Amino acid sequence: MDTPGISDIHLEDAYDYCEQITRNEARNFYYAFITLPMRKKRAIYTAYAFCRRCDDAVDNSESTTEKKRLLDEIENNLKSGINLDKLILENNPIILATCAIIKEFNIPQQHFFDVIQGVRMDIEFTTFNSFDEVKEYCYKVASVIGLICIKIFGYTNPKAIDYAIDFGLAMQLTNILRDILDDLNENRCYLAYEEMDKFNYSINQLRESLYNDDFIKMMKFEVDRAKRYFESGTRLLPLVDTDSRICLVILSKIYRKILKKIERSNYNIFQTDYRLNTFEKLSIMGFTWLRYKITKK
Missing domain, CATH: 1.10.600.10 (Farnesyl Diphosphate Synthase)
Structure with missing residues (x-):
């Protein structure tokens, strides 16, 4: 400086x-x-x-x-x-x-x-009533970080801004689903109450670890929405500088794998740890890097 x-x-x-x-x-x-x-x-x-x-x-x-x-x-x-x-x-x-x-x-x-x-x-967090409130929170703790990142990655197409916002939103929604139990232990729940009501599920049932059909339907809805935001967010990939793209691909693969784990457990968050171990992360990085190198040849 x-x-x-x-x-x-x-x-x-x-x-x-x-x-x-x-x-x-x-x-x-x-x-x-x-x-x-x-x-x-x-x-x-x-x-x-x-x-x-x-x-x-x-x-x-x-x-x-x-x-x-x-x-x-x-x-x-x-x-x-x-x-x-x-x-x-x-x-x-x-x-x-x-x-x-x-x-x-x-x-x-x-x-x-x-x-x-x-x-x-x-x-002083308590609850979110609507998904709009969840989105506002996700923007400030995740999407804005995506906006910082694309300035570092480099881009020229202004569409990159919207895609970066969606990419950050997808990642934070995944974090919310992965960490539901941890957050409950801190007396926090980042799921929108209006949406829980829509699926006839309540915060009290969540605190009691009630795993039923209503919960499965609600979690499927939440996971599917996060996946849609990833679909939008990954459109960012060709818009950033070539030397930054592999970083985005690895992040996307790591977080999408968390969503796949949630799906494969039939959304039973009460009995499953969805965090990826070091081997899983290194495997994603290695295979992504190898494919990137092969593609460049």
Whole structure:
């Protein structure tokens, strides 16, 4: 960055710090990210580290007051970093690296503030009544990250924006279905109550782990919708730079496999863990990479 007193070495250290966070924390994303060329890879690591820091502010804090304080601190530090506050940039590697990629890839600053706002929604979260509310939440915690990513991946066709939004939405809907039980343990449910009512199923039945025909029909509806968003989102693939496409393919395959696992269990989330193990992720990455190399020849 062209900031007095901030050296290239300082910035490289910040990028390395973000990469380490991604290595340690990104369970699914890392296997896709490592396929990117170095310049884009370090930018994606930075975007992930920023999002991770926001999530940790909420997940690792006990009191609501402390969660809000930590998010406010991240937001204020980002504002200061964008305004080239040397003290903030020197002492906060994630903010330094984030401000650098905002400038290098011309990423709208608002995308990062939207991420913070999305995480804030989790602090005092109760329920969603309609799917429109679910979509608004998914946009702020997932789709906006897709918009950050396509600026890093590179694109020229404006249709990429809508497809990136749908791709992020598909991924977050998959996360919601995969993590229903974990979220219930945190007193959260991201399924829309209106849609549960439509299938004659209730939050109380969900808490009691009632697995019946109504639940199966509801889950099939939810999975089918996530798959439709993936169908739209994968239209993004030919619109991003060639050197970024394999990353998207791997992400799509990993998350689609989670949906397939849910289907194969006949939607019995109460007795099945849908997380992919390391071998499954490496297999997806390896076969995708091999097919990509063969296709290029």
